[in-house]
Amino acid sequence: MSDILRLERVSKFYEPNIRALDDVSFSLEKGEFVFITGPSGAGKTTLLNLIFRAERPTSGEIFFEGRPLSSYTRKEIPFLRRQISFVFQDFKLLQQRTVFENVAIPLEVIGLSDSEIRRRVFSVLESLGLSGRERQPVKQLSGGEKQRVALARAVINRPRLLLADEPTGNLDSQRTEEVMEIFEELNAQGTTILLATHDEALFVDRHRRVLVLEEGRLLNP
Amino acid sequence: MHLASTLVVALCVTIFTFFGFLYLNLNHFTQEIARELVLNVYLKPGISEAEVNDLKNTLLGNPQVAGVRYLSSVGVLEELKQLFQDETLLEGVDPSFLPPVLVVSFKDPFAVVKDLPRLAAALAGRPEVEKVQYAKSWLTRLSGLKRFLELLSFTGLFLLGVATVLIIGLTVRFSLSERREELEILSLVGATARFIQAPLLLVALVKGLVASALALSAIFFVKLYLDGVIKGLFPGFTSGLVFFGRGEMFILVTGVVVLCLFGSYWASRRYLRY
Numbered sequence: 001m002s003d004i005l006r007l008e009r010v011s012k013f014y015e016p017n018i019r020a021l022d023d024v025s026f027s028l029e030k031g032e033f034v035f036i037t038g039p040s041g042a043g044k045t046t047l048l049n050l051i052f053r054a055e056r057p058t059s060g061e062i063f064f065e066g067r068p069l070s071s072y073t074r075k076e077i078p079f080l081r082r083q084i085s086f087v088f089q090d091f092k093l094l095q096q097r098t099v100f101e102n103v104a105i106p107l108e109v110i111g112l113s114d115s116e117i118r119r120r121v122f123s124v125l126e127s128l129g130l131s132g133r134e135r136q137p138v139k140q141l142s143g144g145e146k147q148r149v150a151l152a153r154a155v156i157n158r159p160r161l162l163l164a165d166e167p168t169g170n171l172d173s174q175r176t177e178e179v180m181e182i183f184e185e186l187n188a189q190g191t192t193i194l195l196a197t198h199d200e201a202l203f204v205d206r207h208r209r210v211l212v213l214e215e216g217r218l219l220n221p
Numbered sequence: 222m223h224l225a226s227t228l229v230v231a232l233c234v235t236i237f238t239f240f241g242f243l244y245l246n247l248n249h250f251t252q253e254i255a256r257e258l259v260l261n262v263y264l265k266p267g268i269s270e271a272e273v274n275d276l277k278n279t280l281l282g283n284p285q286v287a288g289v290r291y292l293s294s295v296g297v298l299e300e301l302k303q304l305f306q307d308e309t310l311l312e313g314v315d316p317s318f319l320p321p322v323l324v325v326s327f328k329d330p331f332a333v334v335k336d337l338p339r340l341a342a343a344l345a346g347r348p349e350v351e352k353v354q355y356a357k358s359w360l361t362r363l364s365g366l367k368r369f370l371e372l373l374s375f376t377g378l379f380l381l382g383v384a385t386v387l388i389i390g391l392t393v394r395f396s397l398s399e400r401r402e403e404l405e406i407l408s409l410v411g412a413t414a415r416f417i418q419a420p421l422l423l424v425a426l427v428k429g430l431v432a433s434a435l436a437l438s439a440i441f442f443v444k445l446y447l448d449g450v451i452k453g454l455f456p457g458f459t460s461g462l463v464f465f466g467r468g469e470m471f472i473l474v475t476g477v478v479v480l481c482l483f484g485s486y487w488a489s490r491r492y493l494r495y
Contacts (some may be wrong), residue, residue, distance in 0.1 A: 054409075054494055077412070077495045082411035084278050109412035151411065 003027045003063075004161055004192050005051065010060035012046050012216075022047040023218040024060070025121045028161075028194060033187040035203040036196045038213035045089075047213070048163045051194070052086050053077050063162070082110065085159035091150045099125065100134040103152045108207035110157065119150040124152045128182060144175030148182065155186055162186065164195040168202065178204070226396040226427045227435075233385045234436035234477055238380050241473075242440050242465070244374035244449070249463045251367045255330035258363075260337065262323040262344055263351040266294075272349045273323070279327055285333045290324040297322060320351055334364050388482060393425065393484035397492070404492040418489050425485035430477030436477075437470060 005028040012021040021043045028034055036044050047057045051062060053069055062069045067190065072080055085106075093102050100121055107117045125131055128148045133141070138149060147167060154162060164183070168176040180202060187193050197203070203210050212219040262280075264273065273291055280289045292300065298316040327333050333340070341353040397404075406418045441464060448461040465473070 052409075074495045078408070078411050078413045078416075081409065086365050086409065092409065094403055094406060105407065105412075106410045109407065110412065131320075157411070 001144075002030060004030045004032075006063040007051075008061050008063070010047075010050060010057045010062060011044075012050060012055070013058045013190060019216045021050070021057070022127045024213075024216075024218045024221075026211060026218060026221045028192060030160075031190055032107055033183070033193045033208050035206075035208055035210045036194065036213060037198060037200065037203065037210055039198060041215075042198075042213040043216040044198075044213055045076035045165055046163050048086070048194070048196055049207070051161075052084060053080055054165060078109075082106070082157060083159055084163060085157075086169045087147075087150050087154045087162065087164040089169050091146045093149060094138040094200070095152075096137065098135050098137055099141070099149050100128060102138055102149055103156055106153060106157045119199045120156055121152075123157045127185075128152050129178075142175075144172075144178060147171060147175070147179055151179070151182060151186075152186070153192065158191075160192065162191050162193045164193065166197055167195065168197065168199065171219055222396050222399060223424065224302075224426070226392045227432050228480065230389050230428060230477070231432035231435040231439075233388045234432055234473075235439050237378070237381045237385045237442050238436045238465075238473060239443070240374070240377055241442070241469075244370075245465065246462050247370045247374065248367070251363060251370070252329075252331075255363055255367075258330050258356050260325040260327075260341065261354045262325060263320045263354070264322065265349055265351045266317075266320060268321065268349050273321070276347065276349060277323060280323065285327055285329070285336070287326045287328040290347050291325075292322045292324060294319045294321055331367060334459065354476060378486065389477075389480045390484040390488075393481060394488040397421065397485065397488045401492045404489055404495055406475075408493040408495060414490070414495070415492055418486060421485050421489050422482055425481040426478055429481035430474065432473045432481070433474040433477040437465070437473070440464075 007027070008025055010021055010024045011019075019114055024043075024047065036047060038044055046055070050057050051069075052063075053072060056070070064080070069080075073138060094105075103121050103124060104117050107120060113121075122131075122134070126150060130148055130152065132147065133145070138146060141149065147170070151167070156166075167183075168179050171179060176199075183193060183195065195202070211221070262276070262277075272330065277289045280286055294316040295318045298314060301319075339353060341355065344350050345353045404417055408414075444462050444464050452461055
């Protein structure tokens, strides 16, 4: 299987002398489901932000489907983000808008017709157990439901790579299990997933590759 | 929020435009006053018509001269009667002792202030000329006043302009800050900068147009009101106040629209996470 993602000696330093990541190298194959774990401050979020091109590494290179991320211009980043989706720990949903409106955003930006948008949104919401909630404002949902809406938005345009940063951080154990089941299902459908979490319970007994970060260094590349 | 920010921009532009309106009319006022000032070329008695025409043509050949009017002795007496507004005062006066005069008016009296002494001296040296007179000191003082008003107006306009630019920029940024989260999320889910910013720039364009239209309308109504108050108040100033020409209005509207567009573009760019 070919690599969808490859990091080569990636480092990220912040002024004056904060070492967020130090010489990190690993690769991800298509269709893999990989966990990145480590204590708070280990560099998990920084790593995901670099892959998402929300930040640039201080040194090293990240390759997505063989192309270095440093070669992407500012104008090309939106198109990169249509292939790499992100599920944020704080959901990053528009609270005043409805579930439908939030999930439809990635389809609106690529210019799909209203009918196609409707079809896809309803389909994704049904698959994530959110049928009937389309017109509900997001601010009225529970944490678990919000996370599912964030997931729906992330997967609706069928990204090649899905990044998730502590997606169950704000959820109870039951909702956590539900969300993890959804991730497993998405992976089974072919989505490559890189999930960052400090919660060992998420990946123990799941027989998935686990990368361990500590103080910016990868302990098991 | 859109209405509030539009009104703030309109208010700033109105203040700036009013200052510009003041400058425009102060300049117009001094020009009008100055045009009343003429060069009087008193001619020797018995001068022939041919000599008068020759002198007239010589004066008209000067590009700074707007017009030359010949007043015979009788004409001078008539003008004096009008000036005194009492014909009985000059009753029985023999006009033959009054010298004929060529009244020379200039296109831009302020521009010829420095050249007037030389011109007057050259004319006085001609054999057919008795004397040359003009309100030298008054014109010089008026010229100085005009320069001072210009300096004051330009300085005021510049400072107001800077303040207006800053306020418009801050107003636009503030009105966009409400949408900060939305703009950030759009940039994170694959929306291009054009997709995100195009609607914002359209709103900024409309805001700029509405604000400048409101400002110009307000100043126009001020002009109409002041016309009734000022007309005929000052001697020599019989026309009403002037308003901006099409070119000036176009520049103002374009400037405001560009400022709003620029402010909106840079303010929204800050929220895009590329």
